[in-house]
Amino acid sequence: MEAAMPEQLTRHPEVTIQVLRSAGASCGEGAPQAILKACPRERFCKLPGGEICVYGLDGAQAMTQFTAADWQSLAPLARGRADVAAAAGWEGTTAAVFIAGLAAGALAAAALARWRRSRGRG
Structure with a gap:
């Protein structure tokens, strides 16, 4: 079974990415995307413990982990x-x-x- 890595939705994606970088994440630098392959390159962050994809409100429709039922809830x-x-x-x-x-x-x-x-x- 493939490990699940999070997609994050935030009003301030650039700030979130900046915070992740300050913690040692490699964001938007072309790091290999082993799990979150659909994540836009500029929103992808790789950490020693895994991957994270940071979406802004304008990119919410591109998220792959939410179903229509999730949004409706x-x-x-x-x-x-x-x-x-x-x-x-x-x-x-x-x-x-x-x-x-x-x-x-x-x-x-x-x-x-x-x-x-x-x-x-x-």
């Missing part, structure tokens, strides 16, 4: 975060409308009081 997490963000947005909007309503009510009350006073003096 992540969708609820993304939806959950979007729902939380949307709820937070509505809470902020609700608070702003409430404060605006209070301010409008205070202005209307002041205008009404002024109008009543001016009618009483006339």
Whole structure:
């Protein structure tokens, strides 16, 4: 059985590769790819303990270790975060409308009081 080596997905692939290099990895230098043969050369890193392929978000579709079911299992997490963000947005909007309503009510009350006073003096 062939050993499994990881594909990594990150928002910052260049930083990840830089960190791996600082730990002694040979990255993007044409090292032989014994296991991760489909990894783009510039994203491939070889360490004494194995290989790693670092993908950015723009290269996620090229990853070979994730199945369609794996990606679909992540969708609820993304939806959950979007729902939380949307709820937070509505809470902020609700608070702003409430404060605006209070301010409008205070202005209307002041205008009404002024109008009543001016009618009483006339």
